[in-house]
Amino acid sequence: MKRITILIADDETEIADLVALHLEKEDYDVIKVSNGEEAIQVLQTHSLDLAILDIMMPKRDGYEVTRQIRETQHTLPIIFLSAKTSDFDKITGLVIGADDYMTKPFNPMELVARVKAQLRRATQFNQTTTNNLILEAGGLTISPEKRTVTLYGHTIELTPKEFDILYLLASYPKKVFSAEGIFQKVWGEAYYESQNTVMVHIRTLRKKLGGDKDKFIKTVWGVGYTFNE
Template identity: 65%
Template sequence: MKDITILIADDEIEISQLVSVHLQKEGFQTVVAENGLDALERLKKHSVQLVILDIMMPGMDGFEVAKQIRETYTIPIIFLSAKTSEYDKVQGLILGADDYMTKPFSPIELIARVHAQLRRSLTFNQQNQQPSNDMVYGELTISPEKRIVQIFAETIDLTRKEFDILYLLARNPNKVFSVEHIFQSVWQDEFYEGANTVMVHIRTLRKKLQEDKRKNKFIKTVWGVGYTFNG
């Protein structure tokens, strides 16, 4: 893991140091930022493979930092915050975070989630190096190797999770996937309370696919079962 660098952004230096120590014990390199602006600057200067991000920071909060990161980078983002409301968790996921943990936290669980996100990110990067054909469904084109989705040749901006959900459904047209199956396939984690997370991502994905303007929807809800792609 010597070639893996993790950025930790938290205005509580004790938290940053605690997280950094545990990550370094796992063989990771760490970069620490004390606020949002500092985090963005360090991200430009270092080759970072994952970001652990607090929300309540001076100058620029974690939500805005995540939003700006997603404009350029596809690296995993894990929120580590004292904000425990469902609204904050959903907001973080909508803005492009891959995971959300609340304080106080278990360092062991955090390390496990870091490994899970990195494993998944590295796996997709390896898959993207393999040749693959574009998937075309009417006006919708999905390019798995480039992770690009276009409607009428115009690229739409999807988060990593939104793309992964769409790709999972689209490469298995007309097959019905349960919410639990989608969560475990995309997040690669135990289901627990992942139903709301999946539904939020499906809702934003549909909006970006302009489903409200289309009579024949790409993503269909099979009530009581899950979701399917209309291929």
């Protein structure tokens, strides 16, 4: 059986060592680096199952590393572990392409639980994606196997979470999902910040799809969102 390999990118040695200690207790293989450039080198030379990134790192910050990851590895789970604690920072990290965001100081056992949740979700997605059908509506084509979206033949670049939200809504046209419901299905957990996080993702998703903001994703005021064929 293939062993799970996790990248830890953090310039605080004590933090990286603490995270590695708890992950190794779970029998995961760990690669530690101290800056963004080293993180990118590891991503290019190793097969990884998950990445834990600090944001404020030397040479390249966590945002830059995440953007580069998402250019080629659309489904690799990414968890930000950062001293940045504002809602703006958290939402920015999630919109850029991270799957989860934890702030320092943190509970190592909670981090391990979140790592397991992301690994479990990634495994479940890989097992089911080939059974999902390509969806088409109004010039929009969504391929779950390739995780690509095209609009009138032009590719639309989406983050993993934007793709998951769009595919969820398009899979159930006319069904109304609350923001909390979307968060629970896409992120796989209940979360008190779901309202703002989903709202920001919907906003950026609409911009990328262009045109009338309600052309594909319609707001049902006071209830949530629905896919508008």
